[in-house]
Amino acid sequence: MRGIIRYSTYLPHWRLDREEIAKFFGQGGGRGTRSVAGHDEDTTTMAVEALRPVVGVDQDDEISRVYFSTCSPAYLDKTNASTIHGALGLDSRVGAYDLGGATRSSTASLLAGFESTGNCLVCMSEIRGGLPTSPDETQGGDGACGFLIGSESANRDVLAELIGSFSTTEEFLDRWREPTSELSKTWEERFGEYRYLDLGVSGFNGACEKFGIVPGDIGQLVISGTHTRASIALGKKLGIPLGSIQSELSEKVGNMAGAHSGLLLAGAIEGAGPGEIIALIVLADGVDVMFFRTTEAVKSWHQPETLGDQISKYDLVPYSKFLSWRGMVTVEPPRRPEPARTSSSAAWRSRRWKFGLEASRDPVTETVYMPPSRVSMERDSVDQMDVAAKSASKGTVVTYTVDRLAYSPSPPIVFAIIDFDDGGRFPVEMTDCSPDQVDIGKRVEMTFRKLAVSEGIRNYFWKARLID
Amino acid sequence: MGSRGICDKVAIVAMGCTTFGEHWDKSLDDLIIDASIEAFSGTELTKDDIDAFWIGTAQSGMSGITLSKPLQLSNKPVTRVENYCTSGSEALRAAAYAVASGAYDVAMAVGAEKVKDSGYQGLNQFPIPGDGTGRTLTAAAMFSMVAPAYCKKYGVSQDDMSQVLARISVKNHHNGSLNPRAQFQKEISVDTVLKSPRVAGMLGVFDCAGVADGAACAIIMRAEDAFKYTDRPVFIKALSFAAGSGSGLIDSTYDYTHFPECEAAARDAYGQASIEDPRSQLMMAEVHDCFTPTELVLMEDLGFAPRGTAWKEVLAGTFDLDGALPVNPDGGLKSFGHPVGASGLRMIFECWLQLRRQAPKARQIESKSNLAMTHNLGGYPGEMVSFVSILGTEPPKT
Numbered sequence: 001m002r003g004i005i006r007y008s009t010y011l012p013h014w015r016l017d018r019e020e021i022a023k024f025f026g027q028g029g030g031r032g033t034r035s036v037a038g039h040d041e042d043t044t045t046m047a048v049e050a051l052r053p054v055v056g057v058d059q060d061d062e063i064s065r066v067y068f069s070t071c072s073p074a075y076l077d078k079t080n081a082s083t084i085h086g087a088l089g090l091d092s093r094v095g096a097y098d099l100g101g102a103t104r105s106s107t108a109s110l111l112a113g114f115e116s117t118g119n120c121l122v123c124m125s126e127i128r129g130g131l132p133t134s135p136d137e138t139q140g141g142d143g144a145c146g147f148l149i150g151s152e153s154a155n156r157d158v159l160a161e162l163i164g165s166f167s168t169t170e171e172f173l174d175r176w177r178e179p180t181s182e183l184s185k186t187w188e189e190r191f192g193e194y195r196y197l198d199l200g201v202s203g204f205n206g207a208c209e210k211f212g213i214v215p216g217d218i219g220q221l222v223i224s225g226t227h228t229r230a231s232i233a234l235g236k237k238l239g240i241p242l243g244s245i246q247s248e249l250s251e252k253v254g255n256m257a258g259a260h261s262g263l264l265l266a267g268a269i270e271g272a273g274p275g276e277i278i279a280l281i282v283l284a285d286g287v288d289v290m291f292f293r294t295t296e297a298v299k300s301w302h303q304p305e306t307l308g309d310q311i312s313k314y315d316l317v318p319y320s321k322f323l324s325w326r327g328m329v330t331v332e333p334p335r336r337p338e339p340a341r342t343s344s345s346a347a348w349r350s351r352r353w354k355f356g357l358e359a360s361r362d363p364v365t366e367t368v369y370m371p372p373s374r375v376s377m378e379r380d381s382v383d384q385m386d387v388a389a390k391s392a393s394k395g396t397v398v399t400y401t402v403d404r405l406a407y408s409p410s411p412p413i414v415f416a417i418i419d420f421d422d423g424g425r426f427p428v429e430m431t432d433c434s435p436d437q438v439d440i441g442k443r444v445e446m447t448f449r450k451l452a453v454s455e456g457i458r459n460y461f462w463k464a465r466l467i468d
Numbered sequence: 469m470g471s472r473g474i475c476d477k478v479a480i481v482a483m484g485c486t487t488f489g490e491h492w493d494k495s496l497d498d499l500i501i502d503a504s505i506e507a508f509s510g511t512e513l514t515k516d517d518i519d520a521f522w523i524g525t526a527q528s529g530m531s532g533i534t535l536s537k538p539l540q541l542s543n544k545p546v547t548r549v550e551n552y553c554t555s556g557s558e559a560l561r562a563a564a565y566a567v568a569s570g571a572y573d574v575a576m577a578v579g580a581e582k583v584k585d586s587g588y589q590g591l592n593q594f595p596i597p598g599d600g601t602g603r604t605l606t607a608a609a610m611f612s613m614v615a616p617a618y619c620k621k622y623g624v625s626q627d628d629m630s631q632v633l634a635r636i637s638v639k640n641h642h643n644g645s646l647n648p649r650a651q652f653q654k655e656i657s658v659d660t661v662l663k664s665p666r667v668a669g670m671l672g673v674f675d676c677a678g679v680a681d682g683a684a685c686a687i688i689m690r691a692e693d694a695f696k697y698t699d700r701p702v703f704i705k706a707l708s709f710a711a712g713s714g715s716g717l718i719d720s721t722y723d724y725t726h727f728p729e730c731e732a733a734a735r736d737a738y739g740q741a742s743i744e745d746p747r748s749q750l751m752m753a754e755v756h757d758c759f760t761p762t763e764l765v766l767m768e769d770l771g772f773a774p775r776g777t778a779w780k781e782v783l784a785g786t787f788d789l790d791g792a793l794p795v796n797p798d799g800g801l802k803s804f805g806h807p808v809g810a811s812g813l814r815m816i817f818e819c820w821l822q823l824r825r826q827a828p829k830a831r832q833i834e835s836k837s838n839l840a841m842t843h844n845l846g847g848y849p850g851e852m853v854s855f856v857s858i859l860g861t862e863p864p865k866t
Contacts, residue, residue, distance in 0.1 A: 417613065
């Protein structure tokens with residue numbers, strides 16, 4: 001049986017209280033919170049974070065493909081999935097592909113995962129925003145999700161199988177964005193609702209007919225689409241209770257566009273019992289209806305932190321900081337030179353270190369070298385090192401400082417010296433924290449981030465974040 | 469194999485040093501020329517008498533042309549050296565070894581830096597193309613990690629540490645106030661230091677070295693020739709240098725309360741100069757007080773105080789101008805300012821004045837000792853280069 005072997009979601013650490021918007025501008029905003037990617041995150045780094053828990057768990061997990069979908073890509077022309085491939089330390093024989101442009105690409109990535117052979121990693125990641133006070137800013141959200149799709153084996157089970165998918169396509173203009181703009185535009189809301197309601201109902205009926213399913217068979221219905229009003233209206237019209245994850249995400253996280261369908265699906269699987277049918281409807285320039293059936297093994301895998309826990313654990317980011325992170329306001333930078341662009345050839349040479357955080361370890365003295373060293377400092381040896389993967393290692397803060405002068409896209413820099421539990425010391429920048437949360441003895445783990453951007457080149461590397 | 473040094477083989481016969489500060493009206497060439505003019509004015513030597521030259525600059529110029537062009541040196545051996553903040557000391561080392569080897573009769577070491585043309589605060593490293601994974605922290609942040617580590621190891625409260633660090637800054641400002649060449653010639657209070665804007669960790673603006681432009685230089689010749697050119701030559705008793713392997717950054721046993729490279733350089737220098745107790749044998753020491761915690765830790769690394777006790781000695785005034793061992797009598801990096809490539813030779817310049825009893829009266833140290841020391845470092849805790857020199861006026865025993 002082919003199906004979803006594992007799933008994982010990633011919500012960035014930060015939330016914006018939607019009421020902050022109206023307090024600042026006297027208009028806009030709303031109730032609840034939305035998720036906010038840190039200044040050092042982009043859709044690629046969030047996809048890495050989403051996929052890390054699902055790879056390398058089992059010996060049967062040899063990956064054959066990576067499908068990455070986003071309509072807010074870090075790069076165009078250049079494949080972003082190759083960065084993900086590097087950060088996950090995947091074998092060079094794994095194909096890694098981007099699907100992008102339209103929000104509907106996420107459906108394509110999921111279907112590609114099911115229709116391919118071997119183990120496929122499917123990830124969706126989005127950073128959504130709009131002009132200050134706009135509905136897109138308020139109701140949008142940032143997040144990512146990842147799936148390992150493959151066949152069951154002696155060591156691992158399928159959590160949910162795809163019963164089938166049903167799609168229709170229709171050309172009309174509801175939401176669009178020029179390739180050079182970060183801001184979307186929409187047509188008059190009523191028109192989109194009119195079309196999506198129609199498409200949703202007929203698509204759902206068509207899918208039920210095709211797969212012999214009646215509404216009463218469905219345990220959870222989740223509906224994804226950038227047209228929030230149409231999604232709600234369709235739910236009511238179909239008369240099937242929406243999965244609780246639907247409202248949770250709307251109220252506390254926001255609409256993650258292309259990634260939203262994947263987060264809904266992951267949340268629905270997480271909340272499902274064995275043998276439950278999950279219906280996923282995606283309203284995007286047509287409709288995609290997918291029916292999944294959970295297996296007896298659905299509870300055999302949980303991501304390290306449930307989506308529910310991810311939703312409830314956060315720190316609020318002030319609206320002013322949110323606006324500066326999004327480039328909506330420009331604040332005075334430290335009077336320090338901006339970082340030079342990363343050398344492409346140097347980054348390539350050290351890709352196992354830079355992207356995969358692979359250190360070297362002297363097999364005799366067990367000293368860990370970060371970055372990797374060819375020469376031992378304790379004995380007369382050259383090129384006799386083992387590889388020491390550190391991205392999954394946890395550590396403890398030995399000492400730390402707050403640098404108020406160094407250049408950072410969001411000063412000040414919090415910087416710590418950490419000792420890993422499994423050996424090695426690493427001086428590293430901290431993220432997702434305020435200076436007063438860091439202290440000697442605090443526990444940390446590694447996270448893949450964007451250190452800076454110079455001449456359009458994103459400098460990806462690892463930072464440390466606090467564990468609770 | 470061993471480090472034997474060149475004790476008493478060479479002598480400094482002339483020196484020059486510009487004022488350090490924000491020299492908006494002076495170029496690097498101007499600074500080099502001004503320091504050189506002063507050196508030549510104190511001796512009968514002219515630039516044509518100098519056989520070889522070294523210029524230490526961290527990033528104000530490339531190649532020997534940085535020196536040969538402003539001084540109009542024609543087809544002389546002129547070399548630029550760089551070794552972080554010890555570049556000036558490195559120039560001296562090269563010139564001294566060249567003379568000691570017998571390759572040249574007279575050599576000149578120049579250190580110079582034009583920092584204030586960058587338009588940025590603090591010191592900035594010339595960007596070398598890389599993979600983007602190196603640290604981008606300021607030096608202040610790297611050194612700020614020393615203070616809490618020292619507190620933890622020796623049970624010093626944060627309040628006490630604040631007082632100790634402020635006291636170091638106040639001392640160096642006091643010394644600088646007696647120095648017409650210093651960038652900051654103003655006394656400050658402990659309160660001023662404590663209330664200054666924070667830069668990194670517990671360090672404020674007054675815990676950091678002054679960022680300045682400047683140049684300094686020395687003319688070196690064989691010891692036996694020195695008295696022909698000056699009645700009070702300063703003999704080089706020891707020169708040592710230690711570059712770390714960067715192990716402190718990855719070594720879990722390194723605790724940020726000492727700088728092994730500095731300990732190693734001091735040990736080597738004391739051996740070369742046969743110094744057993746630096747605290748009682750030295751007249752004074754110039755040390756690399758880039759940040760106040762650096763000076764604190766150096767008092768122990770250089771053997772001026774046992775481990776864990778320097779903070780008490782600081783409070784007791786041991787290293788004040790009138791203390792048992794005056795440290796940074798010219799104001800140090802803190803108030804003299806820190807033009808990177810010039811600082812090592814600026815330290816030598818203060819020894820030159822003090823040993824020859826030519827310092828301004830208000831800060832001339834009264835001492836029976838005729839030995840002085842400079843300590844110059846570059847880099848950060850865990851990844852450092854360190855230089856130590858011992859200088860003296862006692863002539864070589866023949």
